[in-house]
Amino acid sequence: MDSRKRKPPGSDGDAIHSATSDPGVNLATTASAPPRPTDHSPLEADGYFQNLYSSEPSFRQLAKKDPEFAPFLNEHGQLNFSDPSAVMQLTKTLLAKDFGLQIELPDDRLCPPVTNRHNYILWLKRLMDTTSYAPAGRKLCGLDVGTGASCIYPLLGATQRPWCFVATDIDAKSLGYAKRNVQLNGLESRIRVLDRKPEDALVPLGHVGVERIDFVMMNPPFYTSEDDMLSSAKDKARPPHSICTGAPVEMVCQGGEVAFVGRLLRESLVLRECVQWYTAMVGKATSLEALVEQLRGHKINNFAVTEFVQGSKTRRWALGWSFGPMRPAEDIARGIKASIWRKLLPPPSRVVMHALPVGQATSPLINRIIEVVGSLELVSWNWEGGKSKGVGRARENVWSRAWRRKKQRELAEGQFGGTGHVEGASEEECQLGFAITVEVGTHETTVSLHWVEGHDQAIFESFGGFLQGKLKDTGTTSQK
Numbered sequence: 001m002d003s004r005k006r007k008p009p010g011s012d013g014d015a016i017h018s019a020t021s022d023p024g025v026n027l028a029t030t031a032s033a034p035p036r037p038t039d040h041s042p043l044e045a046d047g048y049f050q051n052l053y054s055s056e057p058s059f060r061q062l063a064k065k066d067p068e069f070a071p072f073l074n075e076h077g078q079l080n081f082s083d084p085s086a087v088m089q090l091t092k093t094l095l096a097k098d099f100g101l102q103i104e105l106p107d108d109r110l111c112p113p114v115t116n117r118h119n120y121i122l123w124l125k126r127l128m129d130t131t132s133y134a135p136a137g138r139k140l141c142g143l144d145v146g147t148g149a150s151c152i153y154p155l156l157g158a159t160q161r162p163w164c165f166v167a168t169d170i171d172a173k174s175l176g177y178a179k180r181n182v183q184l185n186g187l188e189s190r191i192r193v194l195d196r197k198p199e200d201a202l203v204p205l206g207h208v209g210v211e212r213i214d215f216v217m218m219n220p221p222f223y224t225s226e227d228d229m230l231s232s233a234k235d236k237a238r239p240p241h242s243i244c245t246g247a248p249v250e251m252v253c254q255g256g257e258v259a260f261v262g263r264l265l266r267e268s269l270v271l272r273e274c275v276q277w278y279t280a281m282v283g284k285a286t287s288l289e290a291l292v293e294q295l296r297g298h299k300i301n302n303f304a305v306t307e308f309v310q311g312s313k314t315r316r317w318a319l320g321w322s323f324g325p326m327r328p329a330e331d332i333a334r335g336i337k338a339s340i341w342r343k344l345l346p347p348p349s350r351v352v353m354h355a356l357p358v359g360q361a362t363s364p365l366i367n368r369i370i371e372v373v374g375s376l377e378l379v380s381w382n383w384e385g386g387k388s389k390g391v392g393r394a395r396e397n398v399w400s401r402a403w404r405r406k407k408q409r410e411l412a413e414g415q416f417g418g419t420g421h422v423e424g425a426s427e428e429e430c431q432l433g434f435a436i437t438v439e440v441g442t443h444e445t446t447v448s449l450h451w452v453e454g455h456d457q458a459i460f461e462s463f464g465g466f467l468q469g470k471l472k473d474t475g476t477t478s479q480k
């Protein structure tokens with residue numbers, strides 16, 4: 001609404017939150033790739049990818065579509081998950097049918113379950129989309145640490161978004177297959193496979209020749225020892241070192257997944273905003289608990305946790321943290337439902353602050369929001385009528401009495417410029433970025449405040465209190 005205010009950083013191609021560095025790969029060349037759903041715009045295809053595994057894939061349907069899959073089903077249409085070749089064929093069939101991807105795998109390395117790996121990509125897409133003022137679906141560069149023989153994450157990511165990847169591993173056999181899988185899909189221009197040594201840094205920005213990268217992802221070696229791995233394979237009635245369990249070189253590291261992600265955390269304390277989001281998947285909730293404790297110990301308050309559920313059996317968790325100020329959407333940051341794990345969640349980033357009974361006109365409420373927020377000395381404030389959404393940025397708590405008194409004092413002393421500009425503060429400095437949405441539901445119309453940017457929870461809550469007070473006379477208030 002208020003056009004005197006600037007656009008936020010990162011919008012309309014501003015480089016701050018888009019890929020600022022291209023690790024030697026050319027995003028433009030995709031001509032040799034096989035036809036894929038992403039031949040449309042990435043966002044048009046998002047709905048397709050989002051719903052791919054909302055119900056379990058039907059094996060009978062898959063067998064009809066892929067003659068190579070059919071022989072692995074018994075007469076009841078069931079797949080024998082303890083048969084490594086059946087599991088490998090399922091992965092190949094799903095990748096081909098749903099993503100247009102082909103892969104080759106050795107029979108002594110991990111065969112990735114597609115639905116679980118896809119869940120990580122879906123979460124990562126929303127994590128990145130909701131932590132930028134730029135339109136969703138922008139070009140990004142990521143690092144996959146420990147890509148495995150399949151190179152599954154870069155393949156899935158590059159298929160769905162205009163992303164480029166550096167994919168690392170320490171295992172020569174896996175690296176050979178990973179390179180082959182990139183070539184098979186014509187993605188050499190967007191995925192660079194990099195050979196690393198176990199003692200090398202996990203995030204080799206210098207080696208890649210870039211200063212920044214948008215995200216790091218990893219599915220770390222899970223087991224603390226080979227015995228640990230073999231006993232787990234026995235419990236699941238799988239042959240040891242098969243395609244289902246993986247080889248010790250890819251599945252075992254001293255200290256297991258907590259130690260491996262802990263290494264990434266230590267590197268991140270040095271690299272800080274050279275990476276916007278550091279993320280990892282873990283196989284145990286207790287590992288997540290230990291890692292969240294470590295984050296809190298380092299006073300990292302901008303983090304996200306989620307769980308990936310496949311059918312009724314397998315559950316995995318993911319964790320992401322950032323030193324930057326952009327905060328993920330509530331469902332992405334606090335994606336764990338079970339109440340026993342509530343203690344792991346970061347602070348809420350969405351507050352429902354006002355509700356009207358359904359059928360009551362929303363325009364007085366919207367006009368009030370526009371009037372109240374528009375009257376503040378914000379760095380920027382734009383109301384998008386079509387979306388019933390406003391986005392604003394505040395340099396400091398300009399709604400407080402203390403700020404107004406300070407301003408009056410400074411005006412009286414002739415120090416204040418009258419534009420909200422504070423001596424010494426740069427144009428970009430901003431303690432709070434927020435969005436206000438008005439949503440018409442089946443039972444009520446709600447106004448929500450979203451914490452979009454900033455590290456200070458108290459300032460977000462203070463703004464919420466101010467806004468709630470200003471809206472309380474507009475229709476019926478129900479506090480949640």
Ligand SMILES: C[S@@+](CC[C@H](N)C(=O)[O-])C[C@H]1O[C@@H](n2cnc3c(N)ncnc32)[C@H](O)[C@@H]1O
Nearest residue numbers: 112146147148168169170171198219220221250
């Ligand atoms: C659990 S596997 C994950 C493979 C693949 N990303 C997936 O999700 O199916 C872990 C991978 O990390 C690799 N790895 C172990 N230590 C590593 C290191 N220091 N740097 C890079 N990769 C490493 C292993 O060789 C293995 O391929």
